[in-house]
Amino acid sequence: xxxxxxxYMQEVGKKARRAAKxxxxxxxxxxxxxxxxxxxxxxxxxxxxxxxxxxxxSAGREKGLDAALxxxxxxxxxxxxxxxxxxxQMANLPDPVGEITNRSYRPSGIEVGKMRVPLGVxxxxxESRPNVTADAAGLCLKSGNATILRGGSEALYSNQAVAQCxxxxxTAAGLSEDVVQVIQTADRAAVGAMLKGKxxxxxxxxxxxxxxxxxxxxxxxxPVIKHLDGICxxxxxxxxxxxxxxxxxxxxxxxxxxxxNAMETLLINEHVAHLVLPELAQEYIAEGVELRxxxxxCSMVAEMHAATEDDWDxxxxxxxxxxxxxxxxxxxxxxxxxxxxxxxxxxxxxxxxRARRFLREVxxxxxxINASTRxxxxxxxxxxxxIGISTDKLHARGPVGLEGLTTQKYIVIGEGHIRV
Amino acid sequence: xxxxxxxYMQEVGKKARRAAKxxxxxxxxxxxxxxxxxxxxxxxxxxxxxxxxxxxxSAGREKGLDAALxxxxxxxxxxxxxxxxxxxQMANLPDPVGEITNRSYRPSGIEVGKMRVPLGVxxxxxESRPNVTADAAGLCLKSGNATILRGGSEALYSNQAVAQCxxxxxTAAGLSEDVVQVIQTADRAAVGAMLKGKxxxxxxxxxxxxxxxxxxxxxxxxPVIKHLDGICxxxxxxxxxxxxxxxxxxxxxxxxxxxxNAMETLLINEHVAHLVLPELAQEYIAEGVELRxxxxxCSMVAEMHAATEDDWDxxxxxxxxxxxxxxxxxxxxxxxxxxxxxxxxxxxxxxxxRARRFLREVxxxxxxINASTRxxxxxxxxxxxxIGISTDKLHARGPVGLEGLTTQKYIVIGEGHIRV
Numbered sequence: 001x002x003x004x005x006x007x008y009m010q011e012v013g014k015k016a017r018r019a020a021k022x023x024x025x026x027x028x029x030x031x032x033x034x035x036x037x038x039x040x041x042x043x044x045x046x047x048x049x050x051x052x053x054x055x056x057x058s059a060g061r062e063k064g065l066d067a068a069l070x071x072x073x074x075x076x077x078x079x080x081x082x083x084x085x086x087x088x089q090m091a092n093l094p095d096p097v098g099e100i101t102n103r104s105y106r107p108s109g110i111e112v113g114k115m116r117v118p119l120g121v122x123x124x125x126x127e128s129r130p131n132v133t134a135d136a137a138g139l140c141l142k143s144g145n146a147t148i149l150r151g152g153s154e155a156l157y158s159n160q161a162v163a164q165c166x167x168x169x170x171t172a173a174g175l176s177e178d179v180v181q182v183i184q185t186a187d188r189a190a191v192g193a194m195l196k197g198k199x200x201x202x203x204x205x206x207x208x209x210x211x212x213x214x215x216x217x218x219x220x221x222x223p224v225i226k227h228l229d230g231i232c233x234x235x236x237x238x239x240x241x242x243x244x245x246x247x248x249x250x251x252x253x254x255x256x257x258x259x260x261n262a263m264e265t266l267l268i269n270e271h272v273a274h275l276v277l278p279e280l281a282q283e284y285i286a287e288g289v290e291l292r293x294x295x296x297x298c299s300m301v302a303e304m305h306a307a308t309e310d311d312w313d314x315x316x317x318x319x320x321x322x323x324x325x326x327x328x329x330x331x332x333x334x335x336x337x338x339x340x341x342x343x344x345x346x347x348x349x350x351x352x353x354r355a356r357r358f359l360r361e362v363x364x365x366x367x368x369i370n371a372s373t374r375x376x377x378x379x380x381x382x383x384x385x386x387i388g389i390s391t392d393k394l395h396a397r398g399p400v401g402l403e404g405l406t407t408q409k410y411i412v413i414g415e416g417h418i419r420v
Numbered sequence: 421x422x423x424x425x426x427x428y429m430q431e432v433g434k435k436a437r438r439a440a441k442x443x444x445x446x447x448x449x450x451x452x453x454x455x456x457x458x459x460x461x462x463x464x465x466x467x468x469x470x471x472x473x474x475x476x477x478s479a480g481r482e483k484g485l486d487a488a489l490x491x492x493x494x495x496x497x498x499x500x501x502x503x504x505x506x507x508x509q510m511a512n513l514p515d516p517v518g519e520i521t522n523r524s525y526r527p528s529g530i531e532v533g534k535m536r537v538p539l540g541v542x543x544x545x546x547e548s549r550p551n552v553t554a555d556a557a558g559l560c561l562k563s564g565n566a567t568i569l570r571g572g573s574e575a576l577y578s579n580q581a582v583a584q585c586x587x588x589x590x591t592a593a594g595l596s597e598d599v600v601q602v603i604q605t606a607d608r609a610a611v612g613a614m615l616k617g618k619x620x621x622x623x624x625x626x627x628x629x630x631x632x633x634x635x636x637x638x639x640x641x642x643p644v645i646k647h648l649d650g651i652c653x654x655x656x657x658x659x660x661x662x663x664x665x666x667x668x669x670x671x672x673x674x675x676x677x678x679x680x681n682a683m684e685t686l687l688i689n690e691h692v693a694h695l696v697l698p699e700l701a702q703e704y705i706a707e708g709v710e711l712r713x714x715x716x717x718c719s720m721v722a723e724m725h726a727a728t729e730d731d732w733d734x735x736x737x738x739x740x741x742x743x744x745x746x747x748x749x750x751x752x753x754x755x756x757x758x759x760x761x762x763x764x765x766x767x768x769x770x771x772x773x774r775a776r777r778f779l780r781e782v783x784x785x786x787x788x789i790n791a792s793t794r795x796x797x798x799x800x801x802x803x804x805x806x807i808g809i810s811t812d813k814l815h816a817r818g819p820v821g822l823e824g825l826t827t828q829k830y831i832v833i834g835e836g837h838i839r840v
């Protein structure tokens with residue numbers, strides 16, 4: 001039982017700083033060995049993980065947590081195997097640390113380059129999914145960082161159980177178990193200490209619902225890599241191939257609803273709306289998607305509800321779609337600029353110049369031509385793994401893989417060079 | 421006279437957002453035209469600039485500002501020509517915006533790449549040097565960003581005068597004058613509005629003394645690119661070429677004192693200290709450098725003062741040097757880790773393995789082998805220009821040039837691709 005959270009967090013911070021030095025210098029082979037050993041420990045410990053998870057689940061049921069939350073909280077055989085498989089895949093990814101680029105000789109005679117290095121200590125603050133514990137710890141480890149993980153209080157037993165597997169794996173590989181520390185208390189003061197802990201944490205990554213992200217970014221004095229909203233648009237241009245438009249618009253909305261890269265607003269050029277919308281609307285409706293449109297869209301589809309101004313700024317994460325008829329590409333880009341969340345936006349057009357303009361002028365983390373917004377994803381982009389999708393502009397933008405967990409330092413090599 | 425600062429800053433913010441769109445899309449040629457036109461306007465307006473500057477200088481003299489501050493505040497013919505020349509050089513630099521890299525086809529068939537784009541709106545908060553107005557505005561313009569500049573109240577007339585030249589140049593090139601806005605009031609509430617203005621500013625860069633930087637980074641909810649301390653070390657290894665060691669240690673301290681990349685602490689391996697330190701100390705003393713050493717260093721140099729624990733954490737920015745005798749490279753790296761500011765640290769050694777270890781293990785923005793710390797500079801590194809040197813790890817680390825004022829977005833090109 002931890003009574004003095006401040007003292008406990010100071011100790012955690014000190015250990016993390018020491019461990020960060022160790023893991024930053026560890027060879028790729030050693031880090032991979034640890035990842036595989038953690039995967040083995042997780043597979044060997046399936047029964048205990050399920051039993052510990054059951055404690056959280058029954059407490060959750062008693063507290064009356066809703067079904068969706070209980071589902072996210074659950075660790076079953078499939079999810080446990082998934083955690084282990086994820087770690088094994090990380091072992092196969094190239095190690096970003098140590099890469100030296102941009103080497104050149106300068107007029108003074110010094111050689112200057114950049115070396116990719118870990119960020120140091122990464123704090124992860126997350127909610128109910130206990131698999132994040134293994135997932136985030138693995139990515140941070142592979143990229144040479146120490147980690148401080150703080151999961152939701154409703155998943156405390158599950159997270160501690162996963163943490164034990166991680167510790168076993170680290171020890172088996174001969175690494176300090178402080179490389180990954182899972183906070184041992186449900187006291188919320190621990191989160192506060194992390195948000196103020198700029199001496200011992202280099203970056204905080206919150207993972208969870210919008211209220212968590214907002215709280216973390218409002219209160220943190222440590223830099224935050226975050227994902228806030230995904231209000232994604234597809235714009236169907238009047239020079240679109242209408243079959244492509246149809247398929248992309250349908251896929252971007254209905255492939256999955258609760259994900260940040262699902263389309264929330266469909267923009268259609270007024271010259272082709274009557275050719276696309278009526279048929280597409282019937283398919284959405286057959287799929288159970290509720291449609292909310294502006295006056296013109298409503299005039300084309302009897303089942304369309306009238307959209308309010310709020311609809312343009314809403315991330316539904318649900319089978320609901322806002323539809324707006326726009327005059328032209330400028331009108332579409334203005335709408336995206338005014339109402340989008342700079343996450344992912346796509347144009348459907350066969351016109352080269354409009355495609356180029358959209359690509360250049362739309363200020364979003366992912367900008368697409370003739371592709372479904374659902375492709376905005378670290379795996380689809382070839383990052384191998386993803387710690388999240390950043391809607392920030394600084395440091396990491398869009399899907400964040402191992403490289404986003406590193407930084408670059410300048411290296412300078414001389415032969416006794418001095419400034420004259 | 422601006423009475424309602426809140427309303428004024430809201431207006432400034434709105435204009436900046438609009439102008440950011442315009443400048444982000446501007447061709448390189450147009451941006452260069454504006455830079456050259458601003459340079460011309462500055463040269464044509466020399467008399468007015470000097471006259472307006474004189475108002476600030478005489479007010480400063482009345483207020484009893486010290487000589488160093490008055491010197492920084494002064495605009496004379498040479499400095500005015502320097503501003504114009506700096507802008508002309510920026511016109512010659514390659515434009516970072518629009519660069520497309522990392523293009524590849526993914527298994528799904530989509531093509532994914534990254535496009536370099538401006539950050540958006542950059543806020544610069546700076547102190548007495550009015551030449552920062554032209555310098556910072558030029559770098560932000562070249563990198564496609566809109567700028568909100570807030571200079572020190574003691575330089576208000578000078579900054580307004582430079583701002584007029586900037587506005588003339590922007591207009592001459594056919595760009596909106598809102599691309600660069602200089603805050604027209606000395607009211608400190610304007611700074612507060614910038615620090616809270618995350619809706620209209622994407623990043624804040626403070627330039628000035630440590631107290632300014634500390635205040636900005638403590639209070640800002642907008643991301644900050646900052647330079648805090650420069651506690652730079654040179655470590656003379658026992659496998660050093662002693663002539664190189666001598667030259668580098670002397671240059672790193674005495675080339676200039678008031679700069680962030682000057683050496684503040686010299687670490688010498690105990691096996692060679694007696695061969696290097698006595699002679700080197702005499703040269704420092706002849707140059708007027710005060711020496712503060714640990715017991716061992718004091719025992720080798722009669723004129724050496726005893727260092728206190730505080731000396732190891734001090735950025736002197738003055739002809740003062742702390743000297744410590746260390747056991748080996750680990751001892752040196754531990755000292756750097758405990759007392760350094762992660763700015764610039766250099767090892768002098770002929771040993772390949774120690775050089776490699778130092779390069780990899782020292783966690784500083786610039787890590788050097790056999791070179792003077794004074795090389796840590798955007799011009800020396802070939803960035804062409806420098807808005808500052810970042811001691812942060814995220815986004816930009818070390819000297820920040822045009823690229824540091826940009827970000828990358830993902831671009832995805834399909835031919836009707838959908839997720840399956």
